[in-house]
Amino acid sequence: KAGVTQTPRYLIKTRGQQVTLSCSPISGHRSVSWYQQTPGQGLQFLFEYFSETQRNKGNFPGRFSGRQFSNSRSEMNVSTLELGDSALYLCASSLPSGTGFPEQYFGPGTRLTVT
Amino acid sequence: AQSVTQLGSHVSVSEGALVLLRCNYSSSVPPYLFWYVQYPNQGLQLLLKYTSAATLVKGINGFEAEFKKSETSFHLTKPSAHMSDAAEYFCAVSALGDMRFGAGTRLTVKP
Numbered sequence: 001k002a003g004v005t006q007t008p009r010y011l012i013k014t015r016g017q018q019v020t021l022s023c024s025p026i027s028g029h030r031s032v033s034w035y036q037q038t039p040g041q042g043l044q045f046l047f048e049y050f051s052e053t054q055r056n057k058g059n060f061p062g063r064f065s066g067r068q069f070s071n072s073r074s075e076m077n078v079s080t081l082e083l084g085d086s087a088l089y090l091c092a093s094s095l096p097s098g099t100g101f102p103e104q105y106f107g108p109g110t111r112l113t114v115t
Numbered sequence: 116a117q118s119v120t121q122l123g124s125h126v127s128v129s130e131g132a133l134v135l136l137r138c139n140y141s142s143s144v145p146p147y148l149f150w151y152v153q154y155p156n157q158g159l160q161l162l163l164k165y166t167s168a169a170t171l172v173k174g175i176n177g178f179e180a181e182f183k184k185s186e187t188s189f190h191l192t193k194p195s196a197h198m199s200d201a202a203e204y205f206c207a208v209s210a211l212g213d214m215r216f217g218a219g220t221r222l223t224v225k226p
Contacts, residue, residue: 004158033214043205043216056212090158106151106158 002027004093004107012113018079021110025072025093031055032074033104034066037088046089049074078112086114117142117208121217129225134178134193136220138206141187146210148189150180153203153219162204165189176200196224 005024013019025032033056034046045058049068066076072093078085088111092104122137140146147166151159163174170182180191189206201224206217 035216042218045214045216048212092159103149103161103164104159106160108156108158 004091004105006089006091006107006110008110009108010111010113012115013081014115015081015083017081018077019081019112020075020077021089021091021112023074023076023091023093023107025074025091026105029093029095029105030072031094032068032072033092033094034074034076035090035092036060037090037109038086043090046076081114083114085112087112117146117210117213117215119206119208119215119217121204121206121220123220124218125221125223127223127225128196130198131195134191134196134200134222136191136204136206136222138180138189138191138217139187140189140206140208142208142210144210146208148180148182149207149209150174150178150189150191151205151207151216152176153205155202159205162191196222198224198226200224 007022031050033048035043037043047054047066048056052068063079068074088109090109091107094104118141120139149164150162152162153159162178163172165172165182173179178193180189182189203219203221205219208215
C-alpha cells in the first residue's frame with residue numbers, strides 16, 4: 001500500500017506570496033492532519049480534516065487554511081507569506097476513530113523557504 | 116489542554132548500551148500517548164502507542180515504553196542501541212481531539 005505523499009517536496013517563495021501544498025493520504029484513510037515543524041517551535045498542529053470538514057484546528061492565524069476533497073486528498077494554503085512561515089510542513093493520514101487521535105502515518109513533508 | 120515535556124534535547128549513548136528517552140505528560144483526561152521517530156529529511160514514523168490497554172507497550176525496532184500514571188510518564192527504552200537508532204524522537208499526547216508533540220530528543224549513537 002502506498003504511503004502518504006506530499007507535493008512539492010521543496011518550495012521557495014517570496015514574502016507576500018501565497019502557497020498551496022498538497023497531500024494524498026493512504027488509500028482508505030479519511031482523516032488528514034497538517035503540522036508545521038520548525039527548529040524554534042517544534043511540531044505544531046495546524047488542522048485536521050475528516051470527510052471534507054475541518055474537525056480540529058490549532059492555534060494559527062487565518063492566513064493558514066486547508067481543505068479536503070471527496071477523495072480525501074487535502075491541500076493547505078498559506079497566504080501573505082512571512083519569513084517565519086519557513087518550515088517543514090507535514091501531512092499525516094489516519095483511519096477515523098471515535099475519540100482522540102488514532103495512529104497517524106506521516107508523509108515526507110514539504111520544505112517551504114520564504115525569502 | 117495537554118502538554119508533553121521531553122527531558123533532554125540531546126542524548127548520546129554507545130552502541131550496545133541502554134537507550135532511555137524521557138517523556139512526561141499532562142492531561143486532564145486519560146490520554147493516548149505515542150512515540151515517533153524522525154530520520155533526517157523524512158516524516159515521522161510511529162514507534163509505538165499507548166491506548167489504555169497494557170501499560171508496557173512494545174513497538175518496532177526493539178523499542179518499548181511504560182505508561183506510569185502515578186508519575187505521568189511514558190519513557191522510551193531499548194536494551195541495546197544500534198547505530199541505525201540515531202535519529203530524533205518525539206513523544207506525543209492526544210486527548211479531546213487535540214494532539215501535542217514534545218520538543219524532541221536527538222539520539223546520537225557512538226561506535
